[in-house]
Amino acid sequence: xxxxxxxxxxxxxxxxxxxxxxxxxxxxxxxxxxxxxxxxxxxxxxxxxxxxxxxxxxxxxxxxxxxxxxxxxxxxxxxxxxxxxxxxxxxxxxxxxxxxxxxxxxxxxxxxxxxxxxxxxxxxxxxxxxxxxxxxxxxxxxxxxxxxxxxxxxxxxxxxxxxxxxxxxxxxxxxxxxxxxxxxxxxxxxxxxxxxxxxxxxxxxxxxxxxxxxxxxxxxxxxxxxxxxxxxxxxxxxxxxxxxxxxxxxxxxxxxxxxxxxxxxxxxxxxxxxxxxxxxxxxxxxxxxxxxxxxxxxxxxxxxxxxxxxxxxxxxxxxxxxxxxxxxxxxxxxxxxxxxxxxxxxxxxxxxxxxxxxxxxxxxxxxxxxxxxxxxxxxxxxxxxxxxxxxxxxx
Numbered sequence: 104x105x106x107x108x109x110x111x112x113x114x115x116x117x118x119x120x121x122x123x124x125x126x127x128x129x130x131x132x133x134x135x136x137x138x139x140x141x142x143x144x145x146x147x148x149x150x151x152x153x154x155x156x157x158x159x160x161x162x163x164x165x166x167x168x169x170x171x172x173x174x175x176x177x178x179x180x181x182x183x184x185x186x187x188x189x190x191x192x193x194x195x196x197x198x199x200x201x202x203x204x205x206x207x208x209x210x211x212x213x214x215x216x217x218x219x220x221x222x223x224x225x226x227x228x229x230x231x232x233x234x235x236x237x238x239x240x241x242x243x244x245x246x247x248x249x250x251x252x253x254x255x256x257x258x259x260x261x262x263x264x265x266x267x268x269x270x271x272x273x274x275x276x277x278x279x280x281x282x283x284x285x286x287x288x289x290x291x292x293x294x295x296x297x298x299x300x301x302x303x304x305x306x307x308x309x310x311x312x313x314x315x316x317x318x319x320x321x322x323x324x325x326x327x328x329x330x331x332x333x334x335x336x337x338x339x340x341x342x343x344x345x346x347x348x349x350x351x352x353x354x355x356x357x358x359x360x361x362x363x364x365x366x367x368x369x370x371x372x373x374x375x376x377x378x379x380x381x382x383x384x385x386x387x388x389x390x391x392x393x394x395x396x397x398x399x400x401x402x403x404x405x406x407x408x409x410x411x412x413x414x415x416x417x418x419x420x421x422x423x424x425x426x427x428x429x430x431x432x433x434x435x436x437x438x439x440x441x442x443x444x445x446x447x448x449x450x451x452x453x454x455x456x457x458x459x460x461x462x463x464x465x466x467x468x469x470x471x472x473x474x475x476x477x478x479x480x481x482x483x484x485x486x487x488x489x490x491x492x493x494x495x496x497x498x
Contacts, residue, residue, distance in 0.1 A: 116206070117206045117207035117209075118207075120190065120193070120194070120206035120207070121206070121207065121209060121212075123190075123194055124194055124211055124212055124213070124215065125212045125213065127191075127194035127195055128195070128213065129195060129196065129197040129213060129214070129215055130195040130196070130197070131157050131197070131480065132157040132158070132159050132192060132195065132196060133156060133157065133158050133159070133196055133197065133198045133199075133200060133476055133480065134158075134159050134160070134161050134192050134193050134196040134198075134199050134200070134205065135148065135149075135158060135159070135160050135161070135179075135199075135200045135201070136160070136161040136162075136184060136199065136200070136201045136202070136205045137201065137202040137203075137220070137222075138163070138202050138203050138222075139163075139344050139361070140160075140162045140163055140164055140167060140168040140171065141160065141162070141168055141171045141172060141175070141177070141179075142202060142222060142272070143272040143275055143370050143371060143372040144202070144220045144222070144270060144271040144272040145160065145200075145220075146175060146177065146275065146370050147271040147272055147273075147274045147275050147372075147469050148200070148271050148469060148472065148473070149177050149179055150177070150469075151271075151274065151469035151470065151473065152473065153470075153473050153477070156473065156476065156477065156480070158179065158180065159179075159180045159181075159182055159192045159196075160179040160180065160181050160182070161182055161183070161184040161189050161192065161193065161205060162181055162182070162183060162184060163183075163184055163185075165181060165182070165183040165186075168181055169181055170365070171361070171365055174365035174366070174368060175365065175368065175369075175370065176368070184205065193205055193206065196215065197214075197215055197216065197479065197480050197482075198215070198216045198217070198218060198476050198479045198480055199211070199215070199216070199217050199218070200217075200218040200220060200472075200476065201217065201218070201219065201220065202219075202220050202221060202222050203221075203238075204217075204238060208238035208239055208240070209239050210239045210241075214482060216241040216242070216479040216482070217239065217240050217241050217242075218240065218241065218242045218243070218472065218475060218476060218479070219238070219240025219241075219242070219243045219258075220243075220244065220270070220271065220472070221243070221254070222272075222387075223386070223387030223388065223390070223391070224245060224246055224247075224250045224253075224254070224270070224387055224390045224391075224460070225250070225253070225387050225390050225416045225417050225423075225460065226298070226385050226386055226387035226389075226390070226415070226416060226417075227298070227310075227385055227387070227413050227414070227415065227416065228413060228414035228415065228416055229257055229416075230256075230257030230258050230259075231256065231257060231258070231259055232256070232257060232414070232416075233413075233414070237258055237259030237260070238258040238259075238260070239258075239260070240258065240260060240264060241264055241479070242264055242266065242475045242479070243258075243260065243264055243265045243266065244265075244266055244267075244268045244269060244270055244271070244468055244471065244472055244475075245265055245266070245267055245268075245270070246267065246269050246270060246273070246390065246391075246460065246461050246462065247267060247459065247460050247461060247462040248267055248462060249459060249460060250267075250390075250460065251265045251266075251267055253416060266471075266475070267462050268466050268467075268468050268471040268472070269461075269466050269467075269468030269471070270391065270468055271468050271469045271472050272372050272391065273372075273391050273394050273468055274467075274468060274469045275370055275372035275373050275375075275376060276372055276373075276375060276376035276391065276392070276394050276395055277376065277394075278376065279376045279377040279378075279395070282369060282373045282374065282376060282377040283377050285368070285369065286367055286369065286374075286377075288337070288377060289335065290334065290335030290336050290337060291334055291335070291336040291337070291379040291380065291442075291443055292336070292337055292339065292374075292377055292378050292379050292380075293336060293337065293338045293339065293378065293379065293380045293381075293382060293439065293442075294338075294339045294341060294359065294374065294375055294378040294380070294381050294382070295322055295338055295339065295340050295341065295382040295383075295402075296341040296343075296359075296375075296381065296382070296383045296386055296388055297316070297341075297342075297343065297383065297384050297386065297402070298343050298383070298384055298385050298386040299343040310409060310412045310413035311405040311408050311409040311412060311413065312404070312405035312408040312409070315404050315405045315408070316404050316405055318404070319402075319404045319430075319431065319432045320432070321432030321433075321435050321436050322338050322340055322356050323356075324432065324436070326436060327436055327439075328354035328355055328356075330436065330439065330440055330443065331354070331355040331356075331443075332354070332355060333443075334443040334444075336355065336443055337355050337356075337357060338355065338356045338357070339356075339357050339358075339359040339374060339378070340356055340357070340358055340359060341358075341359040341360070341371060342358075342360060343386070344360075344361060359371060359374060372391070375388065375391075375392060375395075376395060378392075378395070378397065379397055379398075379442075380397060380398045380399070380400065380439070380442045380443075381397070381398075381399045381400070382399075382400045382401075382402050382435065382439070383399070383400075383401065383402070384401060384402055384403045384409075385403070385409060385413075385415060385420075389424070389425065390460050390461070393425060393453070393456065393457040393460060393461045394461060396450075396453070396454070396457070398426060398442045398447055398449065398450075398453070399424075399425045399426040399449075399453060400426050400427060400429070400435065400438050400439065400442070401421075401424045401426055401427060401428035401429065402428075402429060402430075402435045403420075403428055403429070403430055404430045404431070404432075405430075406420070406421075406428070406430060423456060424456075425449065425452060425453035425456040425457065426438075426449045426452065426453060427448075427449060
C-alpha cells in the first residue's frame, strides 16, 4: 500500500524553511536529527564525536530525548526541531546529519550539506520503489557495493555520493562482552525483532497479514518457556518502534522496547550485539547483525502476503536470508532448539551472505562519517571557497 502524502501544512513549512535556508549564512555548528530521536546511529556518533566539532541535536520530543540522553549518559546540546532556536540552528548549520531529512530531504543552498544516515539497508522496498519522491543527500554511508547500487536507485541519488564505509550504528555491536557484564547477562541471549505490519509513526501504512502474525507468537508458549529454562536462555522481544504493538511475553521473555532498555542504560544495538541468536523477518537489522557471526533465524508467517503488499528488496528472500526462513511457530521453536543445543547449521550460508552485503566491516564507520562532516564544515563558502581546496570525501 502506498504511503499517503504528507499533510499540506508540512509541505508548506518545508518549502518556507527551504527559502529561508537561501538567506541565512552558515555558522559552525552541525545539527544531527533522527527518527526516532537519538537513534542508535546518533548515539554512536555522539559517543565518537571528535574534539573541535560543535554538535546540536534537534529533537521531535525534547523532553523524551532528554530522558533518553540522561539514561544513556549522553550530554548533547538538545533543541526542539520546531522551536525558534532549533529552526535557526538548522538554517545556520553547514552540515545537517539526518536519517530521513530535517525539513524535507532536498538539496540545501549556499554550499550547505546533508549527510544521510538512513536507518537500514535492504529488507523492505522503500523510496522510489514504492512511489515516494527522491531524497537528496550529499554523503551517504552504506555497508557494501551492492547497497550502494540499491541506495542510489531507492533515493535517485548520484552513486558518487554513496560511500562504502559501514553504518555508524554498527559500532554499537562491537563490544558484546562489555554489554553482557554491564547487564549481568548469563546464558544464551536471543533477540526477537519483528518489523511492523501497521505503522503508527512516520509514514502511516499497513503491510503483510496482521491476523496471521497474531496467530503465531511462539515466545508465549509453555514449550518455549521450557526450552529456555532447559538452556538457561533469555528471549528479548523487541516490538518495532513504529508500531503500536501489544505483545505477549512468556516466562524467560523480557521486553526490549526503548524505554525498557533505557532503564538498563543500553541501546537496542548494544543488546543486539550481545545476542547469541537473532530472530527476525523483513527487518533490515539482520544485515547489520551480519557483523556478528552468530545464527539468524527467519520467522515469516505472512511471507507471501508481505511480498504482495510491500515487496522485498532482496528476492528470492529465502535464498538471500542468512538462515532458515520458517512460517510456523513449531518450526521456529525446533530451529531455536538446535541453536540453543550448540548447532550452527547455516554458518556457511550466513558467511556467504555477509560477504555480499557487508564489505565494510571493521572500517570505523563513526570516524569515517565524522571525517566527511569535518570536510564539509571546512568547505563552507564563508570560510574557504570550494575552488581553493583539494581532496575529496572519504570513500
